[in-house]
Amino acid sequence: MTKPRLLILGGTGEARQLAVLLVDQYDTVTSLAGRTQDPMALAGTVRQGGFGGVSGFLAYLEQNRPAAVIDATHPYAARMGTTAVQATAQMHIPFLRLERPAWTQQPGDDWHLFETIEALVKRLPSLGTHGLITLGGANLGAFSRATGMRLTLRAIDPPDPLPDHPAIKVLLDRGPFTLESERALLTRLGIDVLVARNAGGSATRAKIDAARMHKLPVALLARPARPDSNYVNTVAAAVRWVEGLNL
Numbered sequence: 001m002t003k004p005r006l007l008i009l010g011g012t013g014e015a016r017q018l019a020v021l022l023v024d025q026y027d028t029v030t031s032l033a034g035r036t037q038d039p040m041a042l043a044g045t046v047r048q049g050g051f052g053g054v055s056g057f058l059a060y061l062e063q064n065r066p067a068a069v070i071d072a073t074h075p076y077a078a079r080m081g082t083t084a085v086q087a088t089a090q091m092h093i094p095f096l097r098l099e100r101p102a103w104t105q106q107p108g109d110d111w112h113l114f115e116t117i118e119a120l121v122k123r124l125p126s127l128g129t130h131g132l133i134t135l136g137g138a139n140l141g142a143f144s145r146a147t148g149m150r151l152t153l154r155a156i157d158p159p160d161p162l163p164d165h166p167a168i169k170v171l172l173d174r175g176p177f178t179l180e181s182e183r184a185l186l187t188r189l190g191i192d193v194l195v196a197r198n199a200g201g202s203a204t205r206a207k208i209d210a211a212r213m214h215k216l217p218v219a220l221l222a223r224p225a226r227p228d229s230n231y232v233n234t235v236a237a238a239v240r241w242v243e244g245l246n247l
């Protein structure tokens with residue numbers, strides 16, 4: 001008997017876990033954008049590269065006929081999610097968004113929330129003199145306007161393009177980062193402001209805890225808006241949703 005096909009839009013730990021849990025019962029295909037030079041091994045089939053917007057994704061769905069689509073992309077990967085909501089609605093394919101909950105402020109946190117990178121960069125020089133930027137390697141051009149301060153960009157792959165800034169350094173690292181290693185980094189580099197996304201989960205949380213312990217401000221980029229859809233925030237709930245489809 002052929003297994004029903006599931007398309008998982010991936011690039012996250014949750015997508016990896018989901019594929020492991022579903023691969024025995026379903027023909028799981030995990031889709032990656034193809035940005036990370038050396039992605040981790042995944043259970044099931046893997047495809048890589050963008051689909052080509054809504055029309056490209058519609059063509060892919062038409063050709064590959066997944067019985068359901070689960071968008072388990074990163075909380076900040078809203079373009080892919082928006083495409084998937086539109087295309088699956090058009091094709092009447094069951095769709096689920098799996099997104100880990102955002103971090104919430106704890107006593108002692110000094111968070112400054114910004115809706116856009118441009119607004120964040122404008123305020124950044126008033127928050128510190130040496131920023132650790134942990135926003136991934138893309139769309140960092142606005143940091144060329146963070147004048148009068150030093151910047152250290154930490155990313156898995158080299159930022160492309162590198163912001164044009166006179167005092168910028170790149171730190172290539174993929175983690176995992178522990179509280180001890182994050183605290184040691186803040187001290188060693190003399191970081192006095194952290195720039196981060198509200199990624200949620202535990203994998204990248206240590207820097208937020210380290211900033212609180214060092215009494216440093218955190219310039220936090222808000223999660224992007226995305227269209228309404230079926231939504232769960234744990235891998236277990238996503239598995240239950242798939243099982244409930246009775247494919």
Ligand SMILES: NC(=O)c1ccc[n+]([C@@H]2O[C@H](COP(=O)([O-])OP(=O)(O)OC[C@H]3O[C@@H](n4cnc5c(N)ncnc54)[C@H](OP(=O)(O)O)[C@@H]3O)[C@@H](O)[C@H]2O)c1
Pocket residue numbers: 009010011012031032033034035048049050051052053054056057072073074076077078079080081083135136138
């Ligand atoms: N943003 C982050 O901080 C972050 C962190 C960790 C992992 N990731 C992963 O990295 C990928 C790219 O992130 P992003 O912020 O650039 O996303 P995005 O802004 O939502 O996507 C940009 C474009 O990349 C392609 N794409 C994104 N995710 C894809 C996927 N899973 N499979 C096939 N194509 C995909 C799509 O191209 P087309 O329009 O051509 O289809 C999409 O329009 C995501 O899969 C995400 O889960 C992102």
